Amino acid sequence: MQPRTSEATASVAPPTLIGGEIPLIDVSGFLAGTPGAAERAAAELRFAFENVGFYYLAGHGVPQALIDLAYAEAARFHALPLDKKLAVKVDEHNIGYMPIAQKPPPNAAAQGKKPSQNEAYFLRREKAPDHPDVVANRRFHAMNKWPDEATIPGFRANMLAYMGAIEGLCRKLVRLYALSLDLPETFFDACFAEPHVIQRMSRYPAIDGADDTVNSLVAHTDSGFMTLLPPNKVQGLEINLPDGRWLEAPGVPDAFVVNGGDILHRWTNERFLSTPHRVRNFSGQLRYAVPFFCDPNHDTIIECVPSCQSADAPAKYPPIKMGDYALWFAAQRYEHMAKVQAPSEAEIAPGARATSRWQS
Numbered sequence: 001m002q003p004r005t006s007e008a009t010a011s012v013a014p015p016t017l018i019g020g021e022i023p024l025i026d027v028s029g030f031l032a033g034t035p036g037a038a039e040r041a042a043a044e045l046r047f048a049f050e051n052v053g054f055y056y057l058a059g060h061g062v063p064q065a066l067i068d069l070a071y072a073e074a075a076r077f078h079a080l081p082l083d084k085k086l087a088v089k090v091d092e093h094n095i096g097y098m099p100i101a102q103k104p105p106p107n108a109a110a111q112g113k114k115p116s117q118n119e120a121y122f123l124r125r126e127k128a129p130d131h132p133d134v135v136a137n138r139r140f141h142a143m144n145k146w147p148d149e150a151t152i153p154g155f156r157a158n159m160l161a162y163m164g165a166i167e168g169l170c171r172k173l174v175r176l177y178a179l180s181l182d183l184p185e186t187f188f189d190a191c192f193a194e195p196h197v198i199q200r201m202s203r204y205p206a207i208d209g210a211d212d213t214v215n216s217l218v219a220h221t222d223s224g225f226m227t228l229l230p231p232n233k234v235q236g237l238e239i240n241l242p243d244g245r246w247l248e249a250p251g252v253p254d255a256f257v258v259n260g261g262d263i264l265h266r267w268t269n270e271r272f273l274s275t276p277h278r279v280r281n282f283s284g285q286l287r288y289a290v291p292f293f294c295d296p297n298h299d300t301i302i303e304c305v306p307s308c309q310s311a312d313a314p315a316k317y318p319p320i321k322m323g324d325y326a327l328w329f330a331a332q333r334y335e336h337m338a339k340v341q342a343p344s345e346a347e348i349a350p351g352a353r354a355t356s357r358w359q360s
């Protein structure tokens with residue numbers, strides 16, 4: 001790898017690289033408040049995002065038992081009879097159960113590709129029926145669609161415990177993101193005070209390694225700010241490195257795989273990478289994944305951060321509201337969202353296709 005190193009990063013030794021490519025960042029010192037640890041982790045983060053777009057997160061403090069529980073709940077949910085899963089079928093808020101797609105995603109770039117071989121269940125922030133956003137039927141702010149408690153006892157409480165722990169971690173990590181961008185450390189605090197969260201629970205059947213036209217999850221970039229994938233016992237994630245090579249992401253015990261998405265890329269004037277990745281489950285067994293997507297709240301205006309623009313390098317994108325962006329993205333990514341009224345490509349992504357490495 002040829003590191004693209006900013007001045008501030010140059011003073012710090014590059015972090016350990018997993019698979020020779022992906023930085024391993026230990027945040028235990030930062031979380032414990034050790035003097036100097038935040039600055040060091042932030043420099044490593046900057047290196048990771050300027051060069052790779054992915055990192056392994058160690059020292060995160062999330063108990064392994066909670067991670068095991070989330071995987072166990074993914075297995076328990078997907079083992080339910082199909083009629084129970086279809087009873088909570090995915091809706092126009094992208095909440096609920098999505099069967100294995102029969103068609104590729106609706107956007108033009110994906111036409112002709114074979115659909116991803118996974119089924120998924122989506123949760124968002126838990127809300128009471130009288131929450132104003134629920135009452136107003138605000139897009140992506142509806143109630144979660146839980147299966148009956150009697151059908152899968154404890155599922156709801158366990159997933160809410162997991163989501164709460166990961167959200168808490170994300171809200172701390174955004175300080176490192178701010179520091180890594182030479183912004184005041186509290187820069188992202190307000191828009192992550194109540195972040196927009198999406199918990200995906202995926203089940204990937206084993207696919208045939210001989211047929212390289214079929215993917216478990218087609219190559220894509222994530223839409224948002226950060227994605228946290230807890231350590232997985234079954235590998236299958238592949239990362240499209242900036243030089244074009246595909247790297248099979250090694251499993252690192254105790255370390256999350258974390259990546260940035262298109263909103264981080266846009267917010268930083270394309271300085272921080274949103275790197276394409278895909279899943280191919282050649283393991284011969286079922287594979288589960290429980291990615292947690294953490295975004296700024298949907299009222300946030302995404303406008304190039306001050307440290308990523310200058311007279312010589314003006315902002316490449318107009319300001320956009322996070323919620324509008326999320327709707328545009330979902331409408332092109334998901335078949336069941338394709339018919340909803342969404343902002344147009346011209347409003348959201350002028351010029352984005354030219355620079356995006358999004359492939360699915």
Ligand SMILES: O=C(O)CCC(=O)C(=O)O
Nearest residue numbers: 200222229237279289291
């Ligand atoms: O299953 C994985 O390891 C990655 C999943 C992923 O990229 C996604 O859900 O966006």
Ligand SMILES: [Fe+2]
Nearest residue numbers: 220221222277
């Ligand atoms: Fe992804």
